Amino acid sequence: MEANQYIITVVGLGAGDLDQLPYGIYRTLKQAAHLYLRTQEHPVVAELAAENISYSSFDAIYEQHESFEDVYTDIVEKLFVSAEQQGAIVYAVPGHPLVAERTVQLLLEQGPDRGVRIEIGGGQSFIDPLFARLKIDPIEGFSLLDGTALKADQVSPGLHTIIAQVYDAFVASDVKLTLMEVLPDDFLVTVATAVGVAGQECVETVPLYELDRLDHFGNLSLVYVPPARDERISYRQFSYLKDIVAVLRSPEGCPWDREQTHQSIRKNLIEETYEVLETIDDEDPDAMCEELGDLLMQIMLHSQMASEDGYFTVDDVVATLNEKLIRRHPHVFGEKNANDSEEALANWQEIKAQEKAAKGIDTTVQSQLAGIPRDLPALMYAYKLQKKAAQVGFDWDDVADVYGKVEEEYRELREAAVEERAGELGDLLFAVVNLARFLKLDPEEALALTNNKFKQRFSYIEDKLREAGKSFEDTDLKEMDQWWEEAKQHGKRRG
Template sequence: MDMKKSTITVVGLGAGDLDQLPYGIYRKLTQASHLFLRTKEHPVVTQLTAEGIAMESFDEVYEQHESFADVYADIVERLFTAAETEGNLVYAVPGHPLVAERTVQLLLEQGEARGVQIEIGGGQSFIDPLFARLQIDPIEGFSLLDGTALKAHEIAVGLHTIIAQVYDAFVASDVKLTLMEVLPDDYQVTVATAVGVAGQERIETVPLYELDRLDHFGNLSLVYVPPTKEERISYRQFSYLKEIVEILRSPDGCPWDREQTHQSIRKNLIEETYEVLETIDDEDPDAMCEELGDLLMQIMLHSQMAAEEGYFTVDDVVAGLNEKLVRRHPHVFGEKSADDATEALANWQEIKAQEKAAKGIDVDNQSHLAGIPRDLPALMYAYKLQKKAAQIGFDWDDVADVYGKVEEEYRELREASEGERAGELGDLLFAVVNLARFLKLDPEEALAMTNKKFKRRFSYIEAKLKEAGRSFDETDLQEMDKWWEEAKHHERGGDGK
């Protein structure tokens, strides 16, 4: 014989006082044999108490936990326990049960498994009186967000945004800091408390930086963020970047941008990358920010061209990257573990091998030198070739042997005929790259340092000529060499070492 399920009937106390409460909800509240409240901090509760209605609130639960998630879980567990022992009960929440009420969602998720029927008894949310009070037309688009778990990526600056559950100044402070990731500090926002409740309603519009300084936050408080099309805000939105690039490539856009192809701007991608590297070497964060933007523009252009051809969009690029990052970091997003960088790299390499196999690539029959981008600069390409070969034991045993190889290739270059010099020079450079690898140096970085050093010393010579009011035609190699040595002396701190 089936046992009859206990029932938890969830009703909403609305956004105002008792006069605004539907009669049906009022009857459920007054006739309930067991009435529980998420919080007694509500105008309707004050009036029900005056009428002698017995009820039990969960306000003390908020004091027992450090996070709202734990608070809500505890409240739900207590409700299920009460339903199992006391039978049917009524659970009243502010506003509407299905608007910004996490405890209700938890009840609905767990009710069947706990053998308790959950019924939604209705109620009025805070949204209707708020729209009326602020004269907002929701057809323009609006977003309702949870102030206790607000994330910057959730904020759409072009929509009316309502942030609920801003219970106190601490939540308001978190909301402020999150909004500041998207909006200027002086952006005007509105805090509304107890909208439509006579004698309790308070509505204030303040600059964002003053949001948490107001003194009327409570269970009936929320923050309204108006939509904007201000350039200083729109310019920070990735969606606006997509729109700009699409316009540039449109028939009404820029003639130059319209004419470009993947191949025509191919070199730009390389040039912009090297400009970013220059800002890294210069330790110039402002320049880096700008140059990373230029590099991103190349990615956006290639993605837009591909979208026009029906191949993929920039959203597909982002989706593929996100999926790959999660898949290749099982020690972060999955069940595996990695205590150090070596283990993390091993996980990464293992998953890359699995990905190749899934694509039909026979890893066992693939060359050990496969996987190096063929358009890398020759110095970097040589370095990666040697590293891959070394992984399977094709390598020198001792650095002395490498020095010997460099000396051998140098002699062969000196003895080479004119037609052999290019090949012999390449052999010498390849041997030097090997030496760099043995010394645990990046040959590209080492050469870049020497290039900078040469440029710095040559600039010293130019400065000396300028001081003397002379040109290169009016000096000789001996004098320039003297200044070169002076430049070296200054670089070494003047001690001649």
């Protein structure tokens, strides 16, 4: 037989019984020389059997695979083989062939390469009787999702949501857990099975946490999630955050927010970053959650301002980040390999160099020290300067030389004239940063540890003064030094 003379005609069995089946589809089923069913678990099938219409079903395949995608792939392969052997076959699926039918999509995708023509014969979707039964107007907006592959980011709480392919309690359990990432546990959802089928219809509304406890799941089951109006749900939506920030900056919004510019809130971005770092050091996840929100607010404000000026939106920020992450991780999203962090970093650096070249930046004439943010804290800036210089060989050979340099700078500071002390102190600090690098320590983190240690010990002195009913005016350095030593011992015992 010539290419594309093999034919698979796909028809839908509808959402109800034989009385609801269009006559043209009924005739196709009755006249089919080779009829295949994705599943025989459908009200129409028993009535077809009563009329002595023969068929083959693929129900047994569901028990042979662990994933639905493997089941669908197997069914499609068997359909192609049957079509190539028999010339023309009819394949019947529940509902409409083009609504929530993965096997049909696979047939349409692969048919041309297999030399098989796929003809869609129509059918009634299960959506229509569900809309009628639940009195839903789809013009309000709805989404149709696959329960076997549901992801939280697919769920739009403001829309009517219909989840198909909820065959059994196992799928229902997965659906429940995914929905709980977006909705409260007690949110009311409806399970509708065999809608419009006399004697089989079952519609039940339950709290989300009870979804998988129902006993009437099957091939004709759907889960309906109504639009959510609860603020608890809106608060979790990124789109709601964008709306709030836009309102704050609008003429009807907050006078303070409207007055701000990129420059006026520049320092806020730095302050919020340090507040996040503080929660990390304190190992306080609740505080970290709140402070990360404050930091995100700064990003949202800058993005909103840029949007108002016509430069970019926060969606552009997200898109740019996503693109960069994928581009710079070819060992994850591409064909390159990275067996350890050093190879991954090498990939990253190579791609960064390519990006600079694409922007017209000649890295051969660019300073080796370029690329360090100039507003970094001086300690961190010094650390990065030294790392950059070390990459091209401008570095000490041995840590003993670094210790010697620290001692040299210390002597020069002690001997320096008053007007030279600032420069000499800077030289000493720079040498100490070098020592930290050789010891594989981050000087910023090391100093932060000491700052916290100082605060704790000084607080101990303050506590002792309060216990004694004294103030700093009532004590002297000797007494404070004694408490300081106590604080050191107290810290060791606690550690």
